[in-house]
Amino acid sequence: MTIFHPTDFSASSHVAFRHALRLAFGLGTGLTIMHVGDGRTSREDWSRFPHIRETLARWNLVDPGISQAELEPLTGLRISKIEATGRNPVEVMSHYLDEHDVSMVVMATHGRSGMAAMQHPSVAQALARRIHRPFLFVREGVPGFVTADGSLRFNHVLLPVDSEPDPQLAVDQVTWLERELAASVGVVQALHVGDGPLGFPLAPPDLSNGALKSLSRPGRPEEVIPAIADENAADLIVMVYSGPASLSERWLGSTTEQVVRAAPCPVLALPAPRYE
Structure with a gap:
């Protein structure tokens, strides 16, 4: 079982990440975080990705000094970070999801409607139309059921x-x-x-x-x-x-x-x- 979380490193995506991480930790499962870029930035700059151990330690779910090697044996949480390149994020993510066993997609969405939605179509909703999987949509500006301290509500x-x-x-x-x-x-x-x-x-x-x-x-x-x-x-x-x-x-x-x-x-x- 794996949770898939696409990210664009925005503030709204961070709230979705919080939900993806808390669900993956609670379920003791895999968490795959993917960013689809245009290739103009360094693919080795992993510092842009959300910080897993620091977040879990801040939530008091793991010890602050836990190492990357200790994380999976102690929590069951398997982390994979993918920096992908492509002009069409929906195509890139769809191809990945077609090839991998993902049980849930947790994704931020801007919730645009009307003309704004026509000019800037939702990547999250376009992906959901193509992939037959459960989707947790976390709309921009919505705090969600995972609080800032990692509690579930x-x-x-x-x-x-x-x-x-x-x-x-x-x-x-x-x-x-x-x-x-x-x-x-x-x-x-x-x-x-x-x-x-x-x-x-x-x-x-x-x-x-x-x-x-x-x-x-x-x-x-x-x-x-x-x-x-x-x-x-x-x-x-x-x-x-x-x-x-x-x-x-x-x-x-x-x-x-x-x-x-x-x-x-x-x-x-x-x-x-x-x-x-």
């Missing part, structure tokens, strides 16, 4: 649900996060956007102390979901996506993409299973 998790794609995958993912990260989840809210209730039961998450609540609200999903997340100070939105289905979605972006642009917290987007 899952007081409120929002699950937008509908009959299609099957929302149970999102419910089960919350159970998995609590168990694997040893992080207590508080309220899990299943939100159905429509004129009536969901219409079928969900198996509740198997949480230590958390509760599953249900809410139905009329309106447009891309507007209602961020609004409810903001109302409840959600720490994370988990939703299942199947990609753009209509011509308008291809132009404006799928519901998930539009939620990512406006959400006040990170969005974990889970690809719907594909059946041959």
Whole structure:
């Protein structure tokens, strides 16, 4: 199992790095950090990459004097830093992900919309359309569920649900996060956007102390979901996506993409299973 984190060394990318590192440490798995450059800077300048051991020591998760050789045996954390070169970052990263077993992509996104999105398309969302993997989008300006001291905060998790794609995958993912990260989840809210209730039961998450609540609200999903997340100070939105289905979605972006642009917290987007 490996978490893949693309970085452009910006401040917004640093917050995404914080989430990628904390998840990888909690899961005791691999973390691959990739920067795609144009070749004009030195490929040997590793100092630009985020500092792993210093960050973990600041979070009091490892001893300050831990060596690089000790990191994996003591924590299970396997670090790989890749300086790649190419004119099209999406192409470079897609090729890497096609060739490697990556379980989750954790990536910063600027959350642009309208004309700004047309002039500067989102690399994160373009990559998610091409790669059938779970994506954790951390939008610029959003603090997220990993605090500055490395603590995990899952007081409120929002699950937008509908009959299609099957929302149970999102419910089960919350159970998995609590168990694997040893992080207590508080309220899990299943939100159905429509004129009536969901219409079928969900198996509740198997949480230590958390509760599953249900809410139905009329309106447009891309507007209602961020609004409810903001109302409840959600720490994370988990939703299942199947990609753009209509011509308008291809132009404006799928519901998930539009939620990512406006959400006040990170969005974990889970690809719907594909059946041959």
